[in-house]
Amino acid sequence: EVQLLESGGGLVQPGGSLRLSCAASGFTFASYAMSWVRQAPGKGLEWVSAISGSGGIPYYADSLKGRFTISRDNSKNTVYLQMNSLRAEDTAVYYCAKYGPAAISYYFDYWGQGTLVTVSS
Amino acid sequence: QSALTQPASVSGSPGQSITISCTGTSSDVGSYNLVSWYQQHPGKAPKLMIYEVSKRPSGVSNRFSGSKSGNTASLTISGLQAEDEADYYCCSYAGNNIVVFGGGTKLTVL
Numbered sequence: 001e002v003q004l005l006e007s008g009g010g011l012v013q014p015g016g017s018l019r020l021s022c023a024a025s026g027f028t029f030a031s032y033a034m035s036w037v038r039q040a041p042g043k044g045l046e047w048v049s050a051i052s053g054s055g056g057i058p059y060y061a062d063s064l065k066g067r068f069t070i071s072r073d074n075s076k077n078t079v080y081l082q083m084n085s086l087r088a089e090d091t092a093v094y095y096c097a098k099y100g101p102a103a104i105s106y107y108f109d110y111w112g113q114g115t116l117v118t119v120s121s
Numbered sequence: 122q123s124a125l126t127q128p129a130s131v132s133g134s135p136g137q138s139i140t141i142s143c144t145g146t147s148s149d150v151g152s153y154n155l156v157s158w159y160q161q162h163p164g165k166a167p168k169l170m171i172y173e174v175s176k177r178p179s180g181v182s183n184r185f186s187g188s189k190s191g192n193t194a195s196l197t198i199s200g201l202q203a204e205d206e207a208d209y210y211c212c213s214y215a216g217n218n219i220v221v222f223g224g225g226t227k228l229t230v231l
Contacts, residue, residue: 037167037222044124044210044222044223044224044225045159045161045167045210045212045222045225046222047212047219047220047221047222050218050220057218059217059218059219061122061219062122063122095166095167100172104155106153106155106157106212106214106220107155107157107169107172107173107212108157108159108167108169108212109169109172109178110169111166111167111168112166113166114166
């Protein structure tokens with residue numbers, strides 16, 4: 001059974017940093033690209049970032065470049081999101097999501113339960 | 122990376138069919154058969170319902186179907202049931218390994 005378990009969320013002051021983790025199990029982790037998707041309170045889904053299975057290629061939403069960094073440790077079956085210079089508008093539930101199995105796959109077949117990040121003074 | 126356009130809300134009675142539209146541009150929906158749909162109940166994680174425009178994952182009811190014409194994709198739910206009441210999001214590949222979501226549609230089963 002595929003499981004994705006996010007952690008690392010919490011309350012942080014504007015300008016602060018936070019690192020989210022997503023521990024994966026139930027599939028061959030290194031074979032799949034992974035992504036972070038966020039959802040501000042009462043709002044829709046927003047794609048944040050993705051990383052290839054090997055970890056060599058990260059991708060980011062244009063609005064976030066330079067502040068967020070995605071990485072993965074395939075030996076630990078974990079993907080991370082380092083968030084710096086946080087702003088109030090980054091307040092959201094952050095979901096970890098697994099890309100589908102096809103070689104060219106741009107959909108998310110499994111999602112974690114999310115971790116809440118609150119940016120406030 | 123502009124969000125895809127969905128109606129804010131749709132409604133239908135049990136047993137009826139409804140369709141949710143998702144309008145993008147020639148740079149995303151119109152260029153790729155890589156549209157997916159997600160169902161999200163309050164306080165829960167999204168669930169994949171349709172991928173690659175019209176394919177259903179194992180375990181998803183065949184009451185859910187997807188299609189695309191030009192820059193607009195659609196999700197149709199037939200034989201509406203109370204449990205279908207949820208938010209629905211479309212998502213499309215937009216090139217350069219980037220995906221974009223729609224703003225979401227709240228489905229109310231009357």
